Amino acid sequence: MSNSIKRNISVTGNIEFSDLKVTEPSNYAAGIPGIKAALEHVSKESGLFRSLKTLSKMNQKEGFDCPGCAWPDPDTPSKLGEYCENGAKAIAEEATFERVDSAFFKKYSVEEISTWTDYQIGKSGRITEPFVLRPDSVHYEPITWPDAFKMIAEQLHALDSPDEAIFYTSGRSSNEAAFLYGLFVRAFGTNNMPDCSNMCHESSGVALSETLGIGKGSVVLEDLHEAEVVMVIGQNPGTNHPRMLTALQKCKENGGKIITVNPLSESGLNRFKNPQQLGGILGKGTQLTDIFLQVKINQDVTLLKLIMKRLAKKEMDGETVFDHDFIKDKTNGFEQLLDDLEQYDEGRLLELCGVDSAQIDLAVDLLAKKSKIIICWAMGLTQHKNGVDNIKECVNLLLAKGSIGKKGAGTCPVRGHSNVQGDRSVGIMHHVSEPLNKALKNTFGFDPPNHEGLDTVNAIQAMHQGKAKVFIALGGNFVSAASDTVYTAEALEHCDLTVSVSTKLNRTHLTVGKTALILPTLGRTEQDKDRFVTVENSMGKVHQSRGRLKPVSDGLKSEPEIVAEMANAYFGEDSNIDWLGLGTDYDLIRQKISEVLKGYEDYSGRSKGSGFYLPNNAREADFTKLPGGKAQFSICRLPEHELSEDEFLLMTVRSHDQFNTTIYGMHDRYRGIYGERRVVFMNPGDMEAKGLQPLQIVDLTSNYSGKIRRAKNFKVIPYNIPSKNLCAYFPETNVLVPIDLYADKSNTPASKSVCVKIEVKRGQ
Numbered sequence: 001m002s003n004s005i006k007r008n009i010s011v012t013g014n015i016e017f018s019d020l021k022v023t024e025p026s027n028y029a030a031g032i033p034g035i036k037a038a039l040e041h042v043s044k045e046s047g048l049f050r051s052l053k054t055l056s057k058m059n060q061k062e063g064f065d066c067p068g069c070a071w072p073d074p075d076t077p078s079k080l081g082e083y084c085e086n087g088a089k090a091i092a093e094e095a096t097f098e099r100v101d102s103a104f105f106k107k108y109s110v111e112e113i114s115t116w117t118d119y120q121i122g123k124s125g126r127i128t129e130p131f132v133l134r135p136d137s138v139h140y141e142p143i144t145w146p147d148a149f150k151m152i153a154e155q156l157h158a159l160d161s162p163d164e165a166i167f168y169t170s171g172r173s174s175n176e177a178a179f180l181y182g183l184f185v186r187a188f189g190t191n192n193m194p195d196c197s198n199m200c201h202e203s204s205g206v207a208l209s210e211t212l213g214i215g216k217g218s219v220v221l222e223d224l225h226e227a228e229v230v231m232v233i234g235q236n237p238g239t240n241h242p243r244m245l246t247a248l249q250k251c252k253e254n255g256g257k258i259i260t261v262n263p264l265s266e267s268g269l270n271r272f273k274n275p276q277q278l279g280g281i282l283g284k285g286t287q288l289t290d291i292f293l294q295v296k297i298n299q300d301v302t303l304l305k306l307i308m309k310r311l312a313k314k315e316m317d318g319e320t321v322f323d324h325d326f327i328k329d330k331t332n333g334f335e336q337l338l339d340d341l342e343q344y345d346e347g348r349l350l351e352l353c354g355v356d357s358a359q360i361d362l363a364v365d366l367l368a369k370k371s372k373i374i375i376c377w378a379m380g381l382t383q384h385k386n387g388v389d390n391i392k393e394c395v396n397l398l399l400a401k402g403s404i405g406k407k408g409a410g411t412c413p414v415r416g417h418s419n420v421q422g423d424r425s426v427g428i429m430h431h432v433s434e435p436l437n438k439a440l441k442n443t444f445g446f447d448p449p450n451h452e453g454l455d456t457v458n459a460i461q462a463m464h465q466g467k468a469k470v471f472i473a474l475g476g477n478f479v480s481a482a483s484d485t486v487y488t489a490e491a492l493e494h495c496d497l498t499v500s501v502s503t504k505l506n507r508t509h510l511t512v513g514k515t516a517l518i519l520p521t522l523g524r525t526e527q528d529k530d531r532f533v534t535v536e537n538s539m540g541k542v543h544q545s546r547g548r549l550k551p552v553s554d555g556l557k558s559e560p561e562i563v564a565e566m567a568n569a570y571f572g573e574d575s576n577i578d579w580l581g582l583g584t585d586y587d588l589i590r591q592k593i594s595e596v597l598k599g600y601e602d603y604s605g606r607s608k609g610s611g612f613y614l615p616n617n618a619r620e621a622d623f624t625k626l627p628g629g630k631a632q633f634s635i636c637r638l639p640e641h642e643l644s645e646d647e648f649l650l651m652t653v654r655s656h657d658q659f660n661t662t663i664y665g666m667h668d669r670y671r672g673i674y675g676e677r678r679v680v681f682m683n684p685g686d687m688e689a690k691g692l693q694p695l696q697i698v699d700l701t702s703n704y705s706g707k708i709r710r711a712k713n714f715k716v717i718p719y720n721i722p723s724k725n726l727c728a729y730f731p732e733t734n735v736l737v738p739i740d741l742y743a744d745k746s747n748t749p750a751s752k753s754v755c756v757k758i759e760v761k762r763g764q
């Protein structure tokens, strides 16, 4: 084997500033600027005609599922097309004309590419054939598919234990690819299956399983239309789930009210000009939020306790606000919750959460009278040290109101990646599931491993310590998505082999093991012979997705094919599973899924049309599997943040022009930021106290266990954000999040509450 060299890789890329323009934040979402931005992206990247043709097939019954977010499609999709501005950008990004081919890698070394920004790396284009980076080289070179699979098989065979390999999954993979991958990994002998969910809704899964007996939400799309009150907490749907605004609009039309809880007044939740209605495009649009509770970062539990205390006070005063029949028949622990609430001083809670008392009263008066209540949430609740408790406190409020398991009411964790929920449902997880293991044994005749695997944080630590040596990723951009970028890059660089199954180039292809492989795959929009795949949306509905565009290259394989060939190369003749057969005929995979998992009967048939719902006990208010057969109230503690005078709490969020680590563009239109991502939003009073001027250049530093981490070069933007709170974009700020700062129980990196200081650059 050739000697291994130390490559000189930058983990942050270029941090120079580009051209920043700042305006007032927008006071509405979508409308004409949304349509304009969508068309600009698609025509620039992939040609207007090709893209419009693609868009018209998106989220239609015979079309493909949007590769963006997991928001569900209505049963009767709009004839105008069921997509949004950011879905259009997702398509443009995948259907781009640019190519990463052998000429590209001959020209650019990994060292050089690593100095580019994430935006530039992503814009290099689609990967056209398999590539290998050999231990003595800084240039990727082509490799044949059979040689690539042989290399993987040899490295896996060379390990002392299957637990020395890590198999990551991002949430774009289809149910078919994910099931096959989970099958291979378990047959190989490990549960080391970290996935993007570990960084995303894991806190929701843990909290909901413990309280309601299912790690998913309980509502369907129509419930949102019928709800009397929708609370949107820690979520920015205008940017990240734009089609949710249509559902909120319907809710308003039916007389519903919306309460928004957020440190920022996000324009998507203010006024919505629906781009699929003429009145929406030209008129003044719909006011969405009725009551805005501007909470300080990570003080949601505090605010919810205050709300419940004031509701309890109304009960004491003789008003009936809680659903006593539901509480008695269906729940455990309500008395303890009330007792616990008593110990908190109202004034203290009010001070901590920072919300205007009169606004809270408006919310309390509304909640007191209504019972069809839905709570929607996303990363603003999950990515904190107490992420699990944040969600349990939401469940407390819903249970007290009897707002679970009835129409127009329930839990709505709004999922991220378009199939992240489906991947979990078909077996991507690091925990042991005994029923799944038993069913796999019955169907496939092997004993799946029955010890816990590693999640994202633990996998990074294992690689860093040399305990894991092979890293395989089915999609995603591990190094940029995970916390502690420098540490995570080192972890990957300690590996013998890193493998990425990818559509586009990203930083994880640069911070690699001694040897690295890139295996290029078909995107969601592309024809996969005459086959279709299936996905599950945020509300537990499974349906098919069929790509329509000609693949960008003949050198691509589908994800199920890649997994099947990897498994076949590893097991050779030694397997009684027909890997290649499964990788060729997805109906066979679906048959196996329906043998192994409940709820997937007649899978291929039922996934056609608008699809089918998976069983959901919370939706039926059936809690028989929980202790005492009841849903559980929880006692949650207040979060603790002792900030010194010069410390701030930073939340790391998405701009309007990105999909996680994929940077579509340099603007954040709704927040009034154009042409630059290295910005930090700050309270004007805090700026004054620190003597900071608008656009002044600063570094952000964090100090955990004595280790100083630094994110260089940010321009300060005065913004309507609570005092002592800051906001900046990820992945640029992931260098600040220490690997061991994560949520209790779910291990989700606490990237929405990072304690940081601001350092003024010398000479400024």
Ligand SMILES: Nc1nc2c(c(=O)[nH]1)N[C@H]1C(S)=C(S)[C@@H](COP(=O)(O)OP(=O)(O)OC[C@H]3O[C@@H](n4cnc5c(=O)[nH]c(N)nc54)[C@H](O)[C@@H]3O)O[C@H]1N2
Pocket: 068, 069, 070, 086, 200, 233, 234, 235, 236, 237, 239, 240, 241, 261, 262, 263, 264, 266, 295, 296, 297, 298, 299, 300, 378, 379, 380, 381, 415, 416, 417, 651, 652, 653, 654, 655, 656, 658, 659, 660, 752
């Ligand atoms: N276009 C686009 N769509 C996407 C994505 C994308 O990057 N781009 N990503 C997808 C994925 S994987 C996911 S998980 C989702 C993410 O969807 P979101 O969770 O909406 O994404 P974030 O930008 O992280 O926004 C978090 C929101 O929570 C607020 N927030 C932060 N901290 C707190 C807090 O302590 N309390 C409260 N109440 N609010 C807080 C922020 O101000 C912000 O409005 O979107 C999915 N859809």
Ligand SMILES: Nc1nc2c(c(=O)[nH]1)N[C@H]1C(S)=C(S)[C@@H](COP(=O)(O)OP(=O)(O)OC[C@H]3O[C@@H](n4cnc5c(=O)[nH]c(N)nc54)[C@H](O)[C@@H]3O)O[C@H]1N2
Pocket: 170, 171, 172, 173, 196, 197, 199, 200, 201, 379, 383, 416, 417, 474, 475, 476, 477, 478, 480, 481, 482, 501, 502, 503, 504, 505, 506, 521, 522, 523, 524, 559, 652, 653, 654, 659, 660, 661, 662, 730, 731, 733, 734, 737, 751
């Ligand atoms: N600081 C901070 N960090 C965060 C977050 C945050 O809010 N703040 N959010 C977290 C969340 S919610 C998530 S979900 C993670 C996201 O973590 P990941 O899912 O790992 O990251 P993505 O950026 O979505 O992955 C993008 C890459 O996926 C590949 N890709 C795209 N489409 C396909 C496909 O169809 N098949 C295959 N095989 N590959 C494809 C492309 O190569 C692209 O470069 O990041 C997390 N990290």
Ligand SMILES: [Mo]
Pocket: 196, 199, 200, 201, 415, 416, 417
């Ligand atoms: Mo996510």
